[in-house]
Amino acid sequence: MSNSETQRYAILGAGALGGLYGGMLARSGAEVHFLLNSDYQHVSRHGLRVESPLGDFHLPQVYTHSSPETMPACDVSIVALKTTSNHLLPKMLPSTTRDGGIVLVLQNGLNIEADSAAIVGTERVLGGCCFLCSNKTGPGFIKHLDYGHIVFGEYDQRSAQISTRVQRIADEMNAAGIDAQPTTDLAAARWRKLMWNIPFNGLSVVLDASTKQLIDDPDAVQLVETMIDEVHHAATGNGVHVDPSLKSLTVEVTRKMVPYDSSMRLDYLNRRPMEVEAIFGNPLKAARRFNLKMPTVTMLYQQLKFIDRLNADLSPPL
Numbered sequence: 558m559s560n561s562e563t564q565r566y567a568i569l570g571a572g573a574l575g576g577l578y579g580g581m582l583a584r585s586g587a588e589v590h591f592l593l594n595s596d597y598q599h600v601s602r603h604g605l606r607v608e609s610p611l612g613d614f615h616l617p618q619v620y621t622h623s624s625p626e627t628m629p630a631c632d633v634s635i636v637a638l639k640t641t642s643n644h645l646l647p648k649m650l651p652s653t654t655r656d657g658g659i660v661l662v663l664q665n666g667l668n669i670e671a672d673s674a675a676i677v678g679t680e681r682v683l684g685g686c687c688f689l690c691s692n693k694t695g696p697g698f699i700k701h702l703d704y705g706h707i708v709f710g711e712y713d714q715r716s717a718q719i720s721t722r723v724q725r726i727a728d729e730m731n732a733a734g735i736d737a738q739p740t741t742d743l744a745a746a747r748w749r750k751l752m753w754n755i756p757f758n759g760l761s762v763v764l765d766a767s768t769k770q771l772i773d774d775p776d777a778v779q780l781v782e783t784m785i786d787e788v789h790h791a792a793t794g795n796g797v798h799v800d801p802s803l804k805s806l807t808v809e810v811t812r813k814m815v816p817y818d819s820s821m822r823l824d825y826l827n828r829r830p831m832e833v834e835a836i837f838g839n840p841l842k843a844a845r846r847f848n849l850k851m852p853t854v855t856m857l858y859q860q861l862k863f864i865d866r867l868n869a870d871l872s873p874p875l
Contacts, residue, residue, distance in 0.1 A: 563587040563729055564632035567653040569625075569646075571600075573691040573820070574663060575637030576699040578707075578735055580607050583616055585733035590620040590628050592649065596696035597623040609701035611734055625649040630656035633726060636673060639824070640664050640835035643672040650676045659722060661709060663687050665754055665820070666835025667747050667843060670712040683723060684743050685709025686750040690817045703815045706736035708746040717741055748792035749799050752807050754836050756784040758821035759857040762831070762864060769816040772808070780853065781808060787851040791844040828868050833861045 563586060568579035571591045583589040583605075593600055604617040622628045625648060634653040638645065650660060654677050661683045662670045670684040690703040707730065711720055719739045730737035740746050757768055760780060764771065771777040785804050792799050824831045837858040844851050 564725070565629065566590070567628055567631040567634040567658075568592065569634060569636050569649050569653070570638035570642070571596075571605075572637065573693045573699060574687055574689060575635060576605060576693060576697075577607060577609070577689070577691050577701050577705070578635070578637070578663075578687075578730070580605050580614070580616060580619075580699065581611075581733045581735050582730070583619055584614055585729075587729065587733065588620070590622060590631060590653075592622050592625055592628065594623075597621060599696035603697060605697050605699070607699045607701060609699075609705075610703065611701065611705065625652040628653050630654070631658050634658055634660045636660060636662045636664060638664070639820075639830075640666055640669050640672075640832045641830040643669070646672055647676055654681065657681075659683060661685060661726065662712070663707065663709070664835065665750070665758075665832055667751060667839040669835050669839070674712060679713045682712040683709055683726075684712045684747070686746045688750070688753075690815060692818070692823070702817060706738060708738045708740050708749075710740040710743040710746070712743060714741065714743060742797075744795075744797045745792075745799055748788065748795075748797050748840075749803060751792075751836070751840055752785045752788045752799070752803065753811070755788055755840070755854055755857070756781040757811065758819045758832075758836060759784075759854075759861055761819040761822040762825045763857065763860050765822075767816050767818055767822075768811055768814055772811050772814075778808065783853050784857070787854050788840065791840060791849050791851055794847045794849040795843050825864065825868060828871060830869065831861060831865050833858065833865050837861060 565588045568575040568591045571593050579589050601621045605619050606615045631653045659681045660673045662673050663685050670682050674682045685707050687707050689705050691701045694700045723739045727737040727739045760771055789804055821831050
């Protein structure tokens with residue numbers, strides 16, 4: 558484990574999210590270890606480059622790993638993989654958490670921390686939502702477009718107080734220029750993010766549209782608003798309070814957003830598996846437990862399942 562004042566971090570999934578936040582932490586002086594796949598050789602030779610409204614930077618040398626087995630024990634392992642790759646976590650987390658380190662899950666969806674908790678234990682898992690417009694546009698190259706704040710907290714929510722370890726991570730992230738906001742209500746943060754992710758990720762695929770195209774069309778906006786209402790209703794039915802004013806704010810924030818292709822649309826266009834279960838399936842299961850109806854979201858979920866299977870059939874073999 559790190560003996561410096563700043564904790565040692567592992568970034569599991571150095572894409573649009575992990576590359577940006579890991580790069581900002583490394584730029585601030587933190588010891589950050591990146592687990593890389595296809596661009597391991599490139600980043601090892603040329604480093605990591607980030608373009609961002611917060612300031613462009615290039616890190617010519619970063620700690621790179623092509624296997625979790627070469628990674629040191631870390632204080633904080635940030636899971637920034639797509640949930641479709643969570644089957645890899647049993648090979649990753651034991652190495653980076655072997656000396657008791659904690660896991661911060663920064664993934665889209667609901668109850669996606671459970672996969673990490675099954676490996677290291679619920680008490681060692683934090684979860685968070687990233688409100689971020691960012692793309693990985695090439696090997697070791699992250700283009701951050703807009704927003705960027707993180708809301709995160711304990712997965713096992715037993716206290717009304719921000720834990721010491723959550724506050725320490727938040728302090729280190731804020732010192733690195735990352736807008737990190739601790740919360741004692743991770744469930745509310747997750748449902749709040751779903752109010753954006755469900756309509757805009759899903760509709761961007763089935764309507765083949767960017768966020769700007771969706772928000773500029775009155776019929777698409779009506780669909781968006783219907784889904785936001787259904788998500789908010791499901792959250793309330795699950796005993797989670799999300800401020801009702803955030804329903805209209807979700808639409809207005811998107812109007813001000815730079816034109817952006819959602820992560821799900823990019824996965825679709827590149828014939829990668831989409832995070833359908835994490836973002837749609839899990840909330841629908843949560844709604845069904847309380848006999849709550851989400852008809853429009855259910856139809857979108859079924860469409861996405863069809864498209865995802867069709868995409869898989871069309872994808873070339875690995």
